[in-house]
Amino acid sequence: MSESINESVDTAVSKLQRLFKGSGQQSVLITLASSLAAVAIALVLAGILLWATGKSPFDAYSKMLEAGLTNDKLLETVQRATPLIVAAVAVAIGFKMNLFNIGVEGQYLMGVFWAAVVGAYVHLPSVLHIGLIFLVAMAAGAIWAAIPAILKVKKGVNEVIATIMLNTITLSIIDWLFQEKFRHEIPGQLDVKTKLLPTTAWLPDLVKNRLSSFVFMALVVVIVFWLIVYKSKFGFRLRASGANAIAARTAGISSNNMIVTSMVMSGAIAGLAGMTYLLSTSHAYGPTRPEGYGFNGIAVALLGRNHPAGIIVAGLLWGFLDSVAGPLQIAKIPQSIVLVIKAVILLTVVIVNEVVGRRVAKRTADRTAAQLTLPVVAA
């Protein structure tokens, strides 16, 4: 009896393994094709919208390419993509566990804030200083993400609700701390920030004023994500629990542990998303901070299908679209078209995913049914 259960669990697990390891060439192709189709459909729909409002879609798209493919704009694309890719990896770790970490937004702000505060008051050699700032940012994000994880494990609170609420709470806490404790005024300057980081904490630019070397760190994050999720025992457990919690539990994987671990990892990565801003551009935290990495990260993770390579490509696409919004405005083409393209891509990804998912599920069900019924009929 127990043997047969074990056997069926093994089969289930190996099926999962196949599904997620992308052993089926077909599923990789389907995923890739559906993402590309989403982008193509979005471009066509946005084109129709442009045409309907009296603008030439060909002009708009050629303007996009013309402006976007210059050296400066390509560097800007990568610069803008960097935080989105990091945020998307954070989101993807949650997704792998079937957890929706909507709180990346709050987690990276916590990371930026505490890294700015701690980093400004220590003096260390450059490498150690930057390393310490990374650690502080990751710890701040991780602690902040642990709250919804513990709430979910102990009290069954849905992590979507908990993280959304924590986003709002984050802003209030940071604003209060900034206002009351960490303002550092420079006479005459209205753009008040925290104390400026010592230059030992400044991350050098790869291309002056255009591209921060933090892009390397983002690559490291993606590679580590790939190694952990696809190449480690932990990653296998993570994906197994995410895909089928009951089967995983039966196989001896504690889903509570997995929930806490994956959320904390997600938060730690999220904490790094704002590091280009802190270490390369602003060198301090202030109310003029960037916003929206968390939400855009969700979009990038969705379009990239939580896959490391997919996330990089989707992040670059998002960065490209953002970077051409300006030139479009100058050419009197409403920049909202960029947002429309992004939104339609997301919707299309979902629809295509749903359709393909149903097809695949139906085919699997039909096959299984055929296999099950045949012996019965024979008997």
Next chain:
Amino acid sequence: MRKSKRFAAIALVATFGLVAAACGDDKTATTTTAASGDTTASTVAPNADLKVGLAFDTGGRGDGTFNDSAARGADQATKELGATVDELEATTAEDRQPNLETLTSNGDGLVLSVGFAFGDGLAVVAKANPNTKYANVDGFYPDAPENVTFLSFAAEQASYLVGAAAALKSTTGHIGFIGGQEIDLIKAFEAGYTAGAKYINPDIKVDVKYLGAAGDNAAWGSPDKAKEIALGWYADGADVIYTAAGGSGAGTIDAAVEAGKWAIGVDSDQYLTAASPDQQKHILTSAIKRVDNAVFLTIKAFKEGTLKGGFQMFDLSNDGVGYATSGGYLDDVKDKLEAIKADIVSGKIVVPTKP
């Protein structure tokens, strides 16, 4: 199945977020058309050499006060100086520096940016492009190069005058001030207002409240909060309330109408932008910050080659700030206010910038 449904739900959330942002943009776009539609005065032929870039912060044209005022100045420059104005609006904080770069590489000889948030990006771009002139409304950063001009407004001076007006018109000796974000910029409004009121009546009671901390952008768009505070103060005996909180100020005006008391507007002459004649009856005056004048004068100076780097102060002496008299409610005290104004200009009265 469950997974894919949740996936869909989350994607929808993300999509709505993006679409909401797109909607915001459309609103602005509509206003742009309206704003450029009311060009009535004679226009000058476009001057191909006078290319000016105007970078708005998030919000852009159509905010009803600050950015619109800058846009009016640019429109005036298009009309009277033949300037070609390229406008760029930032959608996110990260657009600021790239937008300055885009305008610079577009060949605009003068790039104006609206709002101090451009500081970081401006510092980088201005240093890298010494042949382009930059001007920034409200901003300042130390050690800026010579091609950067900071347009500053003595908002405290205008606030001093409307504070004096409030004290002269108050019958209860009790007035109020509602600020947006609790930042130094807005605290200067409070400081001037309170000092002006105390100049007239040293015993006057001034209630003060801010709608949010620094960085809390909701503070500029919470008319409901402002209204609640104002109604409370009016019920408490206050009869004039000055609000320096962007779009939230509409709430104070609503409250003034309900309570039958006075409200004071900010930045633009809010008597002229009021939603109804009912509201106009309750807008005593407005502390005006002439961003339009500053933008126009800067473009003009650029055209004439007289634009100087560093601080350019716009105050009562050059009509960079002022108070509104629309509605005629100040007719009986206007002489007194003009006397105070002259004293401020001559330096006899020094207006504080910190409460």
